[in-house]
Amino acid sequence: MILDALKTLIYVLIFPGFLFCFLTGLLLAGIDRKLVARMQKRVGPPILQPFYDFFKLCGKQTIVPAAANKTVFLVAPLLGLAALVVLQLFIPVFQFQIPAFANVADLIVILYLLLIPAVSIILGGASTGSPYAGIGLSREMVTVLACELPLVLVLLSVGRSVGVAIGAKEGITFSLSTIVRYQLESGSLICKASLIPAAIAFLLVIPGETGNHPFDAAEAETEICEGMLAEYSGAPLGVYKLSHAIKMLTMTSLFVMLFFGGIGTGIGNLVALIGLTGGAAAAVTMLLDVLVLFVLCVIVTAVGISFVHAVTARLKIEQIFKYYWTVVSALALLSLVLVWYGL
Amino acid sequence: MDFPFIKEALSQLFSKPSCQMYVPDKTKEGAPNYRGRIVFHPDKCINCMMCERVCSGNAITHVIEKTPEGDDKVTRTFYLGSCTFCATCMDFCGHGAIEFTRDYHMIATKEEDLMVSGTFIKKAPVKKAPAAKPAAPAPAAAPAPAEGGKVIKPRDDGKPVQVPSKCVYCTICAKKCPAGALEVDRANKTWKLDEDNCVGCGTCAEACPKKAILMPGDEPVTEAAPAAPAAAPAPKAEEKAAPAGAMISPREDGKPVQVPSKCVYCTICAKKCPAGALEVDRANKTWTLDEDNCVGCGTCAEACPKKAILMPGDEPVPADAPAAAPAPKAAAPAAPAPKKEEPAPAPKAEEKPAEPPKPVQPRDDGRPVQDPSKCIYCTICARKCPVGALEVDRTAKTWKLDEDVCIGCGNCYEVCPKKAILL
């Protein structure tokens, strides 16, 4: 009993949990900022810049404005971060899926778990009482609303296509591990013709969901002074920036899991070649898989977030909504229809 | 809906970023004539405070303390924090005391770092007791007749004072005065100094052709007899020379008169005339004076190489004196001690032309000729030539004379240290 309690503790705090998310998330954010700078002919900050930002913010003084509700002001960021870290636990790393967490959440639940960080940042912003935060949270909510429809369409089409392929009794499956296991056997989903529009749609949703550049009307520092974070300073602000970075990691790793699931297998038998067996082999494969996952995440960030950030200008909030509910949703709907009628 | 930057973004991703990789270091300098940090040369400053007046940011201040021996010790500070770096002060400083370097690192944590200051001692004017010791014989002290002229002493508050007798009201001082503190009216011959505007920079004294303005430190001047010298009123003959054999005497209304025989129509007087009142035509050898324009300043007489223009107070000159070798007359009453030491090595002493060595014959049309043996190609003659007719090249050892430009004034002859030029 104590052993697996300790194991869960390690899982939650160290490996796929807090420390892993902290490092890879901030590293991913650093790479993203560097890529954007390089595309604008700038040298760009060092890769570890987000770490410096985070620790500097921890060192700064936290000011609670008079109009703010102190408890919500301080607790909201922590709640958002915790929810995000727990969400990252459920995303399997190729074969590696912690048995204890396999049957806790599935695709639809993850869709809703993504809402909690958004709600936490909204609550945090609302608690400060500043009008900038008011406008910010209204825009954040509309962005979340905008990203919901395409995300739902993509997840339903993936669930349906894998369900049919596996021949599940009801013809649909939502559990991530079955999807990954299916991809391990018969190649990643990106190669399925009917799911390519879904993959593109999901790629377009990532910047919207994480609130990155072209869709960051909610935290537009030029128009509404960082929106909901206008009144945040010091450690809570650091936590929000950290959860923004981890959300980028979560979204990209979700994309990798859903559409590049099969890639991890190759590395697996490489380990067999080296002749490691038993526990060591599993550990090494897991490490290699994590490395492959991170590399794929970096590629997806480069394409999905950095490139889009460098090339486009910030959209107005109603343009964001219209863009997501027409262009991206049409793509996703196309793939749903294709999947539905047996392609 | 177009995305204009896709191509650039991708291509730039793999190319070198266009960044100067600037790392803060002090050695870097601005562009060639970048107006950066100010450097103040206290020794050159004469505390005329012109820079303070023109500075738009009121960045320049000064503090004067009296030193034990009565001079005032002036500390001038330039506050870079209030300076707009327009360098107007540098332009206005007549003496080059202010200079803008190319160093743009003007970062300061304390106010003092931005203060550039310098101190110098400004000699108070030598105060003479009323029975002043006899003025040291000025090199060209005018042989002023000692009878009862009034003694004009320079003022001690650094402001100029006018010597009415010498002043010809030519208004040059007023025009030159940077502060516009002088008002000279030629019609009713008034000379008025605006006390508080005047900065005592001495530009007027310097510019005054007649040395009729005394600055502190100049020697007091005893007035000549108030009445104009009893020079015979020169008849208003301006055109051709007077009938042969008659004496040409200077006019008493202060305007110049030409001695046609001596004049070589070199047009220097026309060029020098500040008022532009002279027209000299070399081709048909005419010398016309525009009466009302002429201010009677005497610059033409002074500039005339052949001393062919007489000003009031000069001795009458026989009209038909042969164009003998010009005997330069120390005509000017007080040789001006030009502020800027001309590199002219020898004082204008009496000079007897060395007789020419046999092989080089002086030319007959009044143009100089070079004696290659003596010439050391020091290029002084080229420099002194008022019209720039000489080209001397030290390295190639060539000496070229441009005949039609040369006016035969003899300057090169006079200044040539080796007497290698014959006229």
Add this chain to the structure above:
Amino acid sequence: MNFLNPQHFPIFAIMLYFLGAFLIVLFGKNRAARNCIAFLATGLALTLMILLVKPIMIDGGIIAYWMGSRVPAGGYAIGIALEVDALGLFFGLLIATAVFVSCLYSFSYMSEDDNEPQYYTLFLMLCGGVMGLVLSGDLFNMFIMVEILTFAAVALTAFRNRVTGALEAAFKYLVVGCIGSTCILAGTIILYQQAHTLNLAQLATIIPLCKGTNVSIAFALLFIGFCTKAFIVPFHPLAADAHGAAPAPVSVLISGVLTKSGIYGIIRLAYFLFQTMNLGTMQFWLVFLGSVSMFVCVTMALAQHDFKRLLAFHSISQIGYVLTAIGLATALGASAGLYHAMNHTLFKGLLFLTAGAVLHETGTTDLGKLGGLSKKMPHTTVLFLIGAASISGIPPFNGFASKWLIYQAAYEKAAETGNIGFAFVTIVALVTSTLTLASFVKVTQSVFFGQLPKECENAKEVSFGMRFAMGILAVLCTVTGLFPNLVQTYLTGPAAKTLFHVTRYINAMLGEGYAESAMGASAPEAATRTIEIVGVWNPVNWLALLMIALLAICIVAIASKYDAVRENKSEKVEAKYSLFYGGEDTVFSQVGGGDLFWGFKHNWRHYFSFMHDLHSGIVNDYSLWAVIALALAMVYALIVL
């Protein structure tokens, strides 16, 4: 006739309410007596219901109780019967809890109002009516109970007649309510003429066999009648007006209980009396109505400026969810629907009580005039947040559990039938849930957070009684959210099972083997529908993980002095702690109410302006819609049945 025999509990429950109402009229003058009577009535009824859970839910029994022991003779059931099966009890339990809590709440909430005794009599009449409707096994008895509850509800809506719009809302409710009741009456008469009996079980054996125009017309009439009671789409505006004006405990009853009675009626109608649910078109009809009301009401809610009207529209949208789930006619769908109905009563009750608390303290529920109440009423804010989180489906709370089941059911139905329409229904359901979250973010920002206006300065925390009532509902919300499988096995599972075992229902009423003999071949076979859930969701584990992560983060934060913050100590707000206004002095500028979600409203501006014209607020329009709906229903029923 010992009183402990569970057979008598249903009639006792109903009688308790009516007896309570009667006694309050007698001794209603002094407050203590009145409160005690009301408390006893509702409390005892609740305990009776809880006692019934064991025999009916767990053992699977059905109580058939003939009033005046007139057992059916010669094959004709003349007497009035009460029949309580798992479904009936489920709704009864729901109603009892809601009534008990709102009664507790109204003790302190209605204390300032004048003529309180009349309030309690009407209140208990309403509860009695609804309980009667749910437990009765006789069609005409259901009609009578519908009449009682409609008139009680109308009277209670107009209780605070000085509130503007109260009388008008009550009148609208009365007019459309009566149209509904007359439809039910007409339907009942046609059925009686057709089957010469009013007993539900016997009707269930006769009606499905005879196919005729008047049967389908009866179906249409009854269906529209119960739709008006449940405020489904064509009849939803009057719900908004009714809630806007009614006092909070009454709104809890109207939205939590009355709408469920409408749903109960539709279930009895579709599954039991006419057994038409296996028809594809019938499922399409219910699912279509459900998703339309789901989407229309949530978008209308987003555009509201009044707290209570917003909640009203939301309750209709949640009823849309329930109707969609039940319309799927699969076991998982039915249990998900019932589960959501229960959750809806809990969190909607909680939200209306918080709205009542806000009204009680500040005197207004206009979103534009409120703000920053979280500092003045911290407990109410926490309770509101729990309610809002559960209605918008934030994982640990109960809203999510039931909605998640509804998505599974709908998508499974889509996969099973291969008809992409049900997939669109799932999508609409998911998007509606996010829109619900959006509108509750709007309420959170405009009422509880943001800046405190002058008028609400002297608002202070509500009395303990109200908070205790809200607390009960909040705890129930969390508990039912955390243990969905427990709820599944003990409450919604058996209830859903009864939907597909009609014969047991009939035999329990009219004696063993009656259904088979009466209906012969076409007796509805007892479909053994097991509930399998495709997805996985284990809230307890998830919450445990979240707690571990949160605890770890908090420990790290406290260690690094995360809460050593600078606060404004002095009375006057120093510049350092005033809000950043671009350097200006802090002026009162609350962002709330209409200013939010411009992006969404701008994109849907044509839809909103069309909706705005549609909801004219004039009673003739609503009754016109009712009649058109009736006509359409009849045409549809004629074609389908």
Add this chain to the structure above:
Amino acid sequence: MFKKLIEESTGKSPWLFHINAGSCNGCDIELVSVLTPRYDAERLGFKLAGSPRHADIVVVTGPITQQSLPRVLRSIEQVPDPKCIVTMGSCPQSGNVFRGSYSVAGPLSKYVHVDVDVAGCTPKPEAVIDGLYLATQILQEKRKGMKK
């Protein structure tokens, strides 16, 4: 261990908050040009922050007009410690050519302790980077001195 890490990263990620107190915009465009590809202050971690709460270094340009004085002081007040105040150009240091006018409220140092002055009437971007670099060092000193 964290304390040293925090101190070091305070110097490495200074966020600027730019206040224009009536400037002629010469210094404003110069400050923004520091972030362009050519000089790229982001290399050293500089970033323009949207609100004073996020700022470490406050860059003030312009001769603090009467109108902007209360706003400038309030914005500076709202910046959490440790903070540095940098005045850019001559105007905030002395009022430059506008000194003595009825509407200029005089140098910033009259009201707030100014950490770094970058002199120059529109100082060169390199000078601005020098000044900001100096400010980050002062920031680190302040962070060391400050108990959390």
